[in-house]
């Protein structure tokens with residue numbers, strides 16, 4: 001029996017460190033690792049469920065070839081790779097290399113993930129995607145305002161006197177953050193949740209504010225109006241460190257409590273109560289989640305929220321600041337493809353086309369020169385997770401050939417001509433970062449992959465040889481397919497940062513230069529060197545107003561023909577489309593439901609358990625009703641992550657539409673109606 005340190009690589013804030021027991025070549029226990037000060041109590045149920053997931057009968061253990069719709073047969077690696085190489089060469093010869101789409105998403109973290117883009121560059125070009133489904137509007141709003149995406153150490157939240165969990169459901173999506181919220185509460189702090197839903201997070205807050213979806217920008221401006229009117233601003237801080245306060249103060253004069261209440265649906269008395277709290281309690285930390293970030297006005301809303309911290313001087317101090325996403329561990333940026341985020345601006349001589357992740361289906365169909373013929377998907381399940389499932393499916397079906405690398409037969413894998421099995425977290429070493437704490441961690445290889453499973457780097461190596469790439473080219477982009485070489489490759493990546501694999505084998509290590517308190521020196525890497533409430537860069541890059549002005553979300557209340565806002569947030573016990581097939585998870589998350597307010601259910605004569613049809617012009621779903629006594633009327637909710645097996649993805653109803661900045665996806669900017677199914 002041996003015990004090893006490793007970490008959970010899922011796209012999740014917590015990125016928990018784990019102590020894993022291996023007996024006879026099998027993982028038998030997963031325990032906490034106290035060395036990670038952000039996650040000392042260890043993994044959540046999902047992390048513990050790896051004991052089931054890694055050995056689950058749903059895992060694909062060898063390459064599969066499609067015989068006809070829904071039917072696959074086992075083929076050898078040799079047959080699979082030879083066929084793929086042939087199809088790649090055919091597409092390249094006929095249309096050029098850009099007829100190949102390389103699509104990857106957030107299935108797992110890791111430095112080795114960057115090898116894919118390197119491989120396709122060496123192939124001579126490809127079509128990639130820009131933007132991201134997850135967080136970019138908020139990243140960009142933060143960068144424009146503060147200059148950088150860093151925040152105070154997770155445990156510093158215990159020092160806050162007021163915590164606002166804004167569009168963030170930490171008790172379900174960042175469990176470990178609630179420990180620091182609890183510590184702050186025990187020391188007398190106040191916690192406020194801002195969410196159209198009542199959640200496990202808001203149950204632990206003293207105040208729940210339930211705005212109409214997509215109106216957080218207006219809410220922030222109305223709060224700023226009251227704070228300024230009450231003379232609760234930090235004038236010295238503003239004079240020294242804030243750009244554009246006067247213009248901002250002038251603009252928010254119009255955001256009177258009456259207008260704000262009418263726009264947001266938040267009662268005036270509650271607005272005044274929250275403004276009083278924010279204007280008078282220091283230090284204040286706003287933990288902004290991704291909720292309000294999934295609308296067409298997301299970036300401007302987040303800029304308005306950031307302004308509340310700037311005018312009250314709550315930045316650069318213990319217990320204060322903005323906790324959104326911490327990019328301190330993104331130190332390997334040079335091997336990440338910048339075009340993934342910003343499309344046309346970094347030409348590097350390789351002929352690449354880049355299409356929008358948010359509009360994936362429509363952009364795939366629209367591409368002409370050359371048209372797409374081949375897709376390679378890894379770490380992603382776009383038929384469930386990207387907007388506009390119908391269009392994405394049509395776009396995949398239009399191609400000549402599709403390869404999907406995944407561990408399960410997902411909705412996307414079902415569309416593939418060849419499915420290649422992917423490794424689990426215990427089957428190849430990699431170095432991973434995080435976006436809440438700032439630890440770098442080693443995700444160690446602990447067991448041999450089952451069946452014929454190979455890690456992606458090995459797949460690329462073998463495929464490269466069949467495509468006639470020489471070993472020098474391949475070894476300049478990939479580690480050789482051998483455990484020792486993989487670790488040497490990782491060691492070389494770490495070297496410039498004076499971190500060794502041996503250190504990481506013991507436990508997590510903070511990324512170099514990680515501050516305990518972000519912006520403590522009050523230096524802001526913005527064009528003006530100040531916190532920018534007025535941003536010329538926002539105007540130039542995103543064509544939005546220089547001030548964080550409020551625009552209604554495109555499918556906002558009263559706009560369009562459908563009466564209900566459709567929110568599709570995350571499940572507590574899954575990560576997007578992952579984990580939901582496991583028995584241990586299904587005990588708590590048996591399947592999707594449609595949550596309706598009692599008012600909306602009553603007018604439609606719907607009761608708990610009835611089958612309802614939720615629909616708009618884009619699609620429909622049939623789901624069992626759950627009446628949620630605390631939901632805002634005019635809002636309906638179904639969690640994202642479920643697919644065809646459960647009646648279809650919620651994205652059958654969403655539209656591929658970008659956020660105002662960052663090329664994100666405006667998933668919740670989506671109106672629907674509900675009727676008896």
Ligand SMILES: Nc1nc2c(c(=O)[nH]1)N[C@H]1C(S)=C(S)[C@@H](COP(=O)(O)OP(=O)(O)OC[C@H]3O[C@@H](n4cnc5c(=O)[nH]c(N)nc54)[C@H](O)[C@@H]3O)O[C@H]1N2
Pocket residue numbers: 011012013134135166167168169170172173174194195196197199211212213214215216288289290291292567568569570571572573574575576668
């Ligand atoms: N258990 C679990 N944890 C996860 C994930 C998961 O799938 N499951 N995914 C990880 C990833 S990739 C991400 S991006 C994060 C996301 O983490 P969170 O941001 O915490 O999660 P979401 O569910 O996207 O949204 C949070 C809340 O925003 C609310 N919301 C929706 N619209 C609005 C709005 O207009 N205004 C306001 N104020 N609130 C709104 C929703 O009701 C929801 O409760 O979680 C990470 N952690």
Ligand SMILES: Nc1nc2c(c(=O)[nH]1)N[C@H]1C(S)=C(S)[C@@H](COP(=O)(O)OP(=O)(O)OC[C@H]3O[C@@H](n4cnc5c(=O)[nH]c(N)nc54)[C@H](O)[C@@H]3O)O[C@H]1N2
Pocket residue numbers: 011105106107108133134135290294378379380381382384385386405406407408410422423424456568569570575576577578640650651654667
């Ligand atoms: N309607 C709606 N849609 C949403 C959201 C929403 O709030 N509402 N949230 C969005 C957000 S925040 C995100 S981050 C995205 C997530 O979108 P995705 O990243 O596409 O979703 P996941 O289901 O996490 O993972 C995709 C696949 O990666 C596979 N995978 C895991 N590990 C590996 C590996 O090591 N190798 C390979 N090859 N595959 C692996 C998993 O089995 C899974 O099938 O979804 C977005 N979609």
Ligand SMILES: [Mo]
Pocket residue numbers: 011133134135
């Ligand atoms: Mo995400």
